[in-house]
Amino acid sequence: MTPAAPAAPNPMVQRIQFEKSVPKELLSLIQKLQKNYPFFSEMEGMEVGQFLKLCERENFASGSKVFKEGEYGNEFYLVISGEIIINVGDKEVARMKPGMVFGEMALLDNAKRTASAVAAEPSLLFSISRTILHSKMPTFGNKNMESIARQLSEKLRDANETIRMMQRQLNVVKEKVKKLQILQS
Known part of the structure; x- marks a missing residue:
């Protein structure tokens, strides 16, 4: 019997995990960027965080x-x-x-x-x-x-x-x- 491929990560679960792992100040900044800056408006919070790290x-x-x-x-x-x-x-x-x-x-x-x-x-x-x-x-x-x-x-x-x-x-x-x-x- 072949093992099943791992399930794709659930985006909702990933978002919740990300929000729990990020300091409130950074999460607040990310939300501000998404709301006020057109460049970030289409990104998920996790993507904004990754982007800022780079x-x-x-x-x-x-x-x-x-x-x-x-x-x-x-x-x-x-x-x-x-x-x-x-x-x-x-x-x-x-x-x-x-x-x-x-x-x-x-x-x-x-x-x-x-x-x-x-x-x-x-x-x-x-x-x-x-x-x-x-x-x-x-x-x-x-x-x-x-x-x-x-x-x-x-x-x-x-x-x-x-x-x-x-x-x-x-x-x-x-x-x-x-x-x-x-x-x-």
């Missing part, structure tokens, strides 16, 4: 570079406190506040950074590399990549709106130049 805590002084445009990126960042300015060239394009993630494209590919990130004030960031995330949390996959895709989609919509606004401004300037040329001739 993160590096990084402190940045005001004016410190987190990463530079054109560098290869392997990590993405979660702002815990402070504020990070995202620049493309010398133009500020976004400000990342607590709970926001940036550099998330590094989880998808091994391409060069398309922007620079600089601390606007003393900031605490959690970072995690693609390599560590995929090797230590292989189940992270679909659920959280969907969350990242939603955030990237939101950023793309914002960028498209900025482009539309700049196009309108450019058209106004072109009209003024045209009128000026007519007046000068």
Whole structure:
């Protein structure tokens, strides 16, 4: 007689065991992250705990570079406190506040950074590399990549709106130049 395969762990039992084994302060933090930060909203408490264990805590002084445009990126960042300015060239394009993630494209590919990130004030960031995330949390996959895709989609919509606004401004300037040329001739 062949022994039966072990039963798959019951997610409800795992959650209860996790909640009993975690200090109340950490459990409270995990629940706060799930409630207030879109990145964590799709994760189970146990997954948030695992994720946080894998993160590096990084402190940045005001004016410190987190990463530079054109560098290869392997990590993405979660702002815990402070504020990070995202620049493309010398133009500020976004400000990342607590709970926001940036550099998330590094989880998808091994391409060069398309922007620079600089601390606007003393900031605490959690970072995690693609390599560590995929090797230590292989189940992270679909659920959280969907969350990242939603955030990237939101950023793309914002960028498209900025482009539309700049196009309108450019058209106004072109009209003024045209009128000026007519007046000068």
